[in-house]
Amino acid sequence: MRQPAAEAPEAGTRGVLSLRGISKTFGAVAALADIDLDVSAGEVLALVGDNGAGKSTLVKVLSGVHAPTAGTITFQDEQVTISSPAVAQRLGIATVYQDLALCENLNVIENLFLGQEIRPTRLNSVAMEVRSWELLRQLSAKLPTLRIPIASLSGGQRQTVAIARSLLGDPKVVVLDEPTAALGVAQTAEVLNLVERLRDNGHAVIMISHSMPDVRAVADTVAVLRLGRNNGVFPVRDVSNEDIIAAITGATDNVVTRRAERSGGAAPGTKSDTVPGGDTPPGEDDPS
Amino acid sequence: MTDTDTDTGTTAAAVATDLQDERLRRRTGVKGALAGGLDRIRGGDLGLVPVILGLVVIAIVFQSLNQNFLSSANLGNLLMESVPVGMISLGLVCxxxxxxxxxSVGSVSGLSSAITAVLFVNQGMSPWLAVAAAVAGGAIIGLVYSQVFIRFGVPSFVITLAGLLAFMGVQLKVLGKDGSINLPFDSGLVRFAQLDFVPGWLSYVFVVAIAAGLFGTGWLGARERRLAKLSATSTAVLAARSVAVLIGFGAVVWYLDRGRGIGWMFVLFVVLALLLNYALTRTGWGKSVYAVGGNVEAARRAGINVNAIYTSVFVLGTSLAAAGGVLAAARLAAANQSSGGGDVNLNAIAAVVIGGTSLFGGRGSAFSALLGILVIQSISSGLTLLNLDSAYRFTVTGVVLLLAVMLDSVARKSRASHGRA
Structure with missing residues (x-):
């Protein structure tokens, strides 16, 4: 099922970020082995894979939390070492983590500007508040006030804050780790709109997702990881859900197809909205 | 405060950017501000309310037992007495x-007392050089702590417990055989800690300056917010606040001036508390400190140099502890083997916690050191007036500390159930 990772997604776009031969081992466990990945400006790359496939490890390599054991990272035609989150931020790689990494004791504005305050010696709270409202209105965020601690917000509201924060530094690459996993229907749509807006603004977006409809809705390219290895890169237009699921599970005869056959022979592509092993999005997420 | 007491009456057309959500309850004027404050307290966001109430209760109890407690002489003395340990508490807040x-702040302050006395008296150095050396010594200790903490991951509890013992030993060594060194009474250091009081007229100037400064910065801030189309505190509320400060502080100064007035050492303490408050609330460093206390992993991923923050707070903690030790030596006009010993350590920690800074990190303010040490020192002073010895002082302070931590824990639960941090 292995396919060469050689799709050039669109003519005229150039690669912003390329990974070659990235490996990461934790003791005896090879979490990532020989990963290649390319993403271009104005492209949404969906990164899919079963639990334990190494998606989150790859995100941590990109964001400077873990240093890769081997391999090279090329960012805007220059080979770089992402040694810390601060370096990643300076380069222009912004990451929204699955656990969001927000400080619950700080309020929304303080969280948005954490580590990148305007005028750090005499905080310009007015400018930060104005910019925060701008950003959050742009994302159609439903926050009654920004001066409450993050602890008071619902999961969806926190997700919005985390995404808004990633956009502050005007990044070239935005990495979203399961951005819609905890969101309600409307907020999921908002996040997907936002992902498209990022692409239209020329950002490169890497989105980890378990949700096939979300992947099909916004992604240009799907890269599949399986057990820490590349298992195919497909342009979304030309690939069926069966192929993606087969690449994820490693076989055309898998638990998803068998389940589909049992329940009346419908094609898995139309029946299963969620990739096997993925977290089913919890239903509603209304703040009130 | 800024959320509730807003100026919405002036322009009906434009609602401020931060007040457009229909779920927000509109509250205006002084009444609205009070209602909002009450809501926050019910939600477990107690702030400085418990410690201020505590001070009032202590004042009533001791005044009814001994009418000298609230005399200007005793209050003036109490303020001066609270500075050395208060200084240590200030560093501990961070x-x-x-x-x-x-x-180990007690031991570090004791060591710093010893260094000051030895360099100044025995070695004949200039007193200011001796003080600088003592404070620098404190800073170096903090640097060592932070390096051990960062590089080896030893819990700060253990590192500083080791420091407690080790620096007590160093202090004895520095003092040598005599074990006690007296500072000359005519030195500037001792005068500063015992005899230098702010002249009456200057105290009033300070009060007016504080009130005017409060109004000025508040008004400028409000104007900036209105220009940016955000809600802002109305001028009436700002003026009311400044007038309250003017009358309140004015009355305190007038009363203390019946006695000896306000010592310069206490002024230094208040200025340092204000500076620290500024650093914690209005700088990127301060936000980083709170972030590290709230969620260290989030802080690290936000690009904050977490190790630098730890280093800065440990160095600040031990430097201010050393400064407190210098002032303690100056106040006593001596450094001896018991400098920084006894209950200094726990009083400093208790003061911060009583003042409302959480032991769990991420919550508190510079003023908690100021108010907390006033509680501790009031209890100590009141019990001394009643001729009760340190047996009672230790016990009462211990109980008050326990009450403060219990309040902190209860408030935490209440915040959780009300959806606050």
Missing amino acids: VLLTGQIDL
Whole structure:
């Protein structure tokens, strides 16, 4: 099922970020082995894979939390070492983590500007508040006030804050780790709109997702990881859900197809909205 | 405060950017501000309310037992007495805000007393040079702590417990055989800690300056917010606040001036508390300190140099502890083997916690050191007036500390159930 990772997604776009031969081992466990990945400006790359496939490890390599054991990272035609989150931020790689990494004791504005305050010696709270409202209105965020601690917000509201924060530094690459996993229907749509807006603004977006409809809705390219290895890169237009699921599970005869056959022979592509092993999005997420 | 007491009456057309959500309850004027404050307290966001109430209760109890307690002479003395340990508490606030602790501040202050006395008296150095050397010594200790903490990951509790013992030993060594060194009474250091009081007229100037400064910065801030189309505190509320400060502080100064007035040492303490408050609330460093205390992993991923923050708070903690030791030596006009010993350590920690800084990190303010040490010192002074010895003082202070931590825990639960941090 292995396919060469050689799709050039669109003519005229150039690669912003390329990974070659990235490996990461934790003791005896090879979490990532020989990963290649390319993403271009104005492209949404969906990164899919079963639990334990190494998606989150790859995100941590990109964001400077873990240093890769081997391999090279090329960012805007220059080979770089992402040694810390601060370096990643300076380069222009912004990451929204699955656990969001927000400080619950700080309020929304303080969280948005954490580590990148305007005028750090005499905080310009007015400018930060104005910019925060701008950003959050742009994302159609439903926050009654920004001066409450993050602890008071619902999961969806926190997700919005985390995404808004990633956009502050005007990044070239935005990495979203399961951005819609905890969101309600409307907020999921908002996040997907936002992902498209990022692409239209020329950002490169890497989105980890378990949700096939979300992947099909916004992604240009799907890269599949399986057990820490590349298992195919497909342009979304030309690939069926069966192929993606087969690449994820490693076989055309898998638990998803068998389940589909049992329940009346419908094609898995139309029946299963969620990739096997993925977290089913919890239903509603209304703040009130 | 800024959320509730807003100026919405002036322009009906444009609602401020931060008040457009229909779920927000509109509250205006002084009444609205009070209602909002009451809501926050019910939600477990107690702020400085418990410690201020505590001070009032202590004042009533001791005044009814001994009518000298609230005399200007005793209050003036109480303020001066609270400065050395208060200084130590100020540094501890920073350490506690990051969720760490420094148990060795007493020993460090004792060592710094000893260094000051030895360099100044025995070696004949200039007193200011001796003070600088003592404070620098404190800073170096903090640097060592932070390096051990960062590089080896030893819990700060253990590092500083080791420091507690080790620096007590160094202090004895520095003092040598005599074990006690007296500072000359005519030296500037001792005069500063015992005899230098702010002249009456200047105290009033300070009060007016504080009130005017409060109004000025508030008004400028409000104007900036209105220009940016955000809600802002109305001028009436700002003026009311400044007038309240003017009358309140004015009355305090007038009353203290019946006695000896306000000591310069206490002024220094208040200025340092204000500076620290500014650093914690209005700088990127301060936000980083709170962030590290709230969620260190989030802080690291936000690009904050977490190790630098830990280093800065440990160094600040031990430097201010050393400064407190210098002032303690100056106040006593001596450094001896018991300098910084006894209950100094726990009083400093208790003051910060009583003042409302959480032991769990990420919550508190610079003023908690100021108010907390006033509680501790009031209890100590009141019990001394009643001729009760340190047996009672230790016990009462211990009970008050326990009450403060219990309040902190209860408030935490209440915040959780009301959806606040």
